[in-house]
Amino acid sequence: MNTVMKNCSLNTVISHNQASESKRTTASQTHMRTGTNKYSMKKLLAVTLIMGAMLASSRAAVITITVQGTVTQAQGGWNLGDPVSFTWALSGTAPYKGTANWYENGPGTPPMFTDVTGTGLQGTYAAPNWRNSTISLPRAQDNTSGDYLYLSSEVDGLSAPNNNEVLTLVIGFTSASFDFPLSSPLPEPGAFFGSLLGPSGEYSTSGSIGSGLVKLWTGSGMPEMGFDLTSISIVPEPSEWAAMSFGVLGIVWVVKRRFMPVRA
Numbered sequence: 156m157n158t159v160m161k162n163c164s165l166n167t168v169i170s171h172n173q174a175s176e177s178k179r180t181t182a183s184q185t186h187m188r189t190g191t192n193k194y195s196m197k198k199l200l201a202v203t204l205i206m207g208a209m210l211a212s213s214r215a216a217v218i219t220i221t222v223q224g225t226v227t228q229a230q231g232g233w234n235l236g237d238p239v240s241f242t243w244a245l246s247g248t249a250p251y252k253g254t255a256n257w258y259e260n261g262p263g264t265p266p267m268f269t270d271v272t273g274t275g276l277q278g279t280y281a282a283p284n285w286r287n288s289t290i291s292l293p294r295a296q297d298n299t300s301g302d303y304l305y306l307s308s309e310v311d312g313l314s315a316p317n318n319n320e321v322l323t324l325v326i327g328f329t330s331a332s333f334d335f336p337l338s339s340p341l342p343e344p345g346a347f348f349g350s351l352l353g354p355s356g357e358y359s360t361s362g363s364i365g366s367g368l369v370k371l372w373t374g375s376g377m378p379e380m381g382f383d384l385t386s387i388s389i390v391p392e393p394s395e396w397a398a399m400s401f402g403v404l405g406i407v408w409v410v411k412r413r414f415m416p417v418r419a
Contacts, residue, residue: 217269218245218348220306221388222326224367228381231371232316233275239382241273241324241367243308247345249290255337256291257344267344268308271324275316283311290344292335303329304387315380320372328365328384348389359388 221242229235249257250264259267266282267290288308305327313321341347351358365384370377 217247217391218345219243219390220245220348221390222328222367222384223361223386224382224384226380226382227366228368228379230315230378230380231275231319231321231369233369233380233382237274239274241276241326242271243268243306243324244270245345245348248343252341252343253291254339254341255293256289257341258289258291259286261286271308271310271313273324276321277314277316277318278312280310281312283309285309292337303327304335315369315371319378321369322372322377323370324367325370326365326367326384326387328387330360330362330364330387349391351389352391357388357390359386359390361386 219242221240223238223240226233226235226237226239233239246265246267246269248265249259249267251258251260257267259265262284264286266286267288268280268282271280286309289305290307291305293303293305305325307323307325309323310321315321335351342350348358362385363383364387367382367384369380369382371379
């Protein structure tokens, strides 16, 4: 009888010890899995930050220059007093650089613009065969207070509201609030204008700051539509910011799906 009781007590102790060991093992495995998940999450978040930085740096060169104005010389279907807006998307690089300008020079030259859009323009922009577009900062090199920007873009594939062919869009403006710091050698235009963006991601000014024109081809002459500039802004291309935002949101969604606990 005593022997039986001793054996029962011994078996009870052994079972208790095994159960305790099993709990400790399960707790240890759970801790290891939790630790692994935390490590994996930190690693994924680090990768996310790196990818975001890479995306930002790769997209930084895509800059748009947008002007707003009012028609002062009617032509091509644009009427006197009409509000107009035109936007140039920079390719980021320029085939040729001077002391204070970037320019194209003839057939086969890589284009400085990837797109040109605006009020009343019909069709799709294409760089013409003979390329002679330019962006220059003539007053910046003189260190004059209030810099001057001149932009001339020859285009193909675009027409005016009355279907006349558009040959060239030109703007010239000056503003005391703009300061274009030049360095030698001159950076690529995408990097240069991108470096001007402030905390808001925009570089802009408004007021009576300059003028512009759209040169047309009628088949027998080259009349011009003229407009006064009322504002200009330099910002990253909206589609690039959208692509970056969707990419980051997608990564965040994956992280939440992978690591958020499932509710019973």
